[in-house]
Amino acid sequence: AKRTRTAIIQSTRGSDDPAIDLGVYQSTMDEMERGWLHGPYFESELGEDYTVTRRFGVRQGAKIRPIDNYTESLVNHTTSAGEAISLHSTDVIAATLALWMSVMNEQDCNKHKLDVLGKSYDLHKAYKHLRISDDGLNDAYICVYNPEKRRAELFGQYVLPFGACASVHGFCRTSFGLWAIGIRVLRILWTVYFDDFVVFEERALSRHCEFVVSTFFKMLGWATSVDKENDFSCNLKALGITIDLSDVKHLRVYFANTDERRFEVTRDIKEILRVGTLGKSEGQRIRGRLLFAESQIHGRRSVQHMRVLSRHIHGFRSATLDADTKDALQFLHDKLERGLARSISPLAKEVMHLYCDASYEPDGDLPAGFGCVLVNPASGERCFMSEFLNRQMVASWNVAKSKRPIYEFELIAVLIGLKTFMSYLQYKAVVVFSDNEGALGSLISCKSENPFGQKLVGLICDMEESSCSFLWYERVNTASNIADLPSRDL
Secondary structure, three states: OOHHHHHHHHHHHOOOHHHHHHHHHHHHHHHOOOOOOOEEEEEHHHHOOOOOEEEEEEEEEEEEEEOOOOOOOOOOOHOOOHHHHHHHHOOHHHHHHHHHHHHHHOOHHHHHHEEEEEEEEEEOOHHHHEOOOHHHHHOOOOEEEOOOOOEEEEEEEEEEOOHHHHHHHHHHHHHHHHHHHHHHOOEEEEEEEEEEEEEEEEHHHHHEEEEEEHHHHHHOOHHHHOOOOOOOOOOEOOOOEEEEOOOOOOOEEEEEEEHHHHHHHHHHHHHHHHHHOOOHHHHHHHHHHHHHOOOOOOOOHHHHHHHHHHHHHOOOHHHHHOOOHHHHHHHHHHHHHHHHHHEEEEHHHHHEEEEEEEOOOOOOOOOOOEEEEEOOOOOEEEEEEEEOOHHHHHHHHHOOOOOHOOOOOOHHHHHHHHHOOHHHHOOEEEEEEEEEEEHHHHHHHHHOOOEEEEEHHHHHHHHHHHHOOEEEEEEOOOOHHHOOOOOOOO
């Protein structure tokens, strides 16, 4: 500890940005006034086994956030956990709303209550509400650069530092406890993600719910961020996304990226394309932001383009963008700008089965046929379609000029089936069955080495996105494919 802290103190210097240095030191002085720190100290005043951690700052929008590097001081290397942190991501929020809509919709007498609002609460200085244990105080000294005196100063911490692994586990255990009390005792419908609580309530009870939640936090001494306060609304921002509840009466909620996030990511992509280069560190940063942003847009086509970007980041020999990477970035840019918001609905639990098949017998009068059968497993209802091509039509439809175009025709069968039964598939979960391995692989990966096949896959994905349906592709044996007969028999 002594050797490490000496090196850290001696290496604590100003950054290249005086504004960050000043912001970090002012935040440190604010913590001193609040009683969260004690000091300052000289190194000679510390005990032999006292650990010192360097504090630095990062710019987050207009704010400067101080971070304590407990990895550099080796404290984080002494920390381990026997359990995973349970976080309520945006998927948990989506599942909560889907369950609420499902329950309310099944209760006919409560259908008039299908009107829900939401509000987010952000705990102010969340970590600072929790004290460090007495055993950990000797390992909680920080070293911060004083820009006025141009030297490092030492302070001791009383509260959880931002940058220590143990702080994350300790705080999340506490915030999860707050969430559990709210659920079980106060019957609050909410989720928690670190220090962000997202609350939902019926419009008629929203003001009462706001009073209950606010009083709950005040009773326990937790302050919420004033700059992020908002009223219950049908449009709220939480966890970097917007949640649109305006269509909840029709059993639909929409998740989308905030305008700020969409603007920032698309702006960065434009700049990368303009420069024509992308290094590894910058590539990892933009890839992380794209992964989150793309997950709020309906559709699966981004998967193959993200693979191209990842291949450039992790395997490139040059930072210069090749044609494939440029195309991938351009697609992701356009998808962020124009893609449909992620739609959440309890109707997605209504699963439909769509069987598709194509036949090709070059010696017949009608060499090619397409059959599709739509089955509702819950009711047993089914409907089908058949379509056949004569020789002249086969020649015009065989764009790839394949000797045996069964692969392309199997994809066309899926396209025809989705087009024919689209009105029955909107906002539903759909299992599409095919007995052709090649077509199935292309549908799952959204990729085909065949240019015509890639065009067909793109059209199928377009229909999937425009219908807001959720497609799962599965193999069925030819003998069990009930679409085989409609594809062969008039």
